Amino acid sequence: MYEDKVYEDKVLKCQDCGKDFDFSAKEQEFYAERDFSNPKRCKACRIKKKARYEKPSQYDGERSAQYNEKHPTQYDEEGKY
Numbered sequence: 001m002y003e004d005k006v007y008e009d010k011v012l013k014c015q016d017c018g019k020d021f022d023f024s025a026k027e028q029e030f031y032a033e034r035d036f037s038n039p040k041r042c043k044a045c046r047i048k049k050k051a052r053y054e055k056p057s058q059y060d061g062e063r064s065a066q067y068n069e070k071h072p073t074q075y076d077e078e079g080k081y
Helices: 025-033 043-053 061-070
Strands: 010-013 020-023
16 A cells, blocks of 8 residues: 555654654654654653653552552451451
């Protein structure tokens, strides 16, 4: 379906940090196959944006320990209520 189109590497400008980033021909083909629009952010800014919207898991290290201190379990060591 997209085999006829020839993609060439291009440089895009990140809308968050303003730095230029490469958008390779292979990436362009990947985006086109999935009907995605061109990326607006460089990889570093995409990672930062994603981190802002992810909810921390209650099973994540120190947060879990803090949660458990505030909310002690009602079960004993054998898992009985």
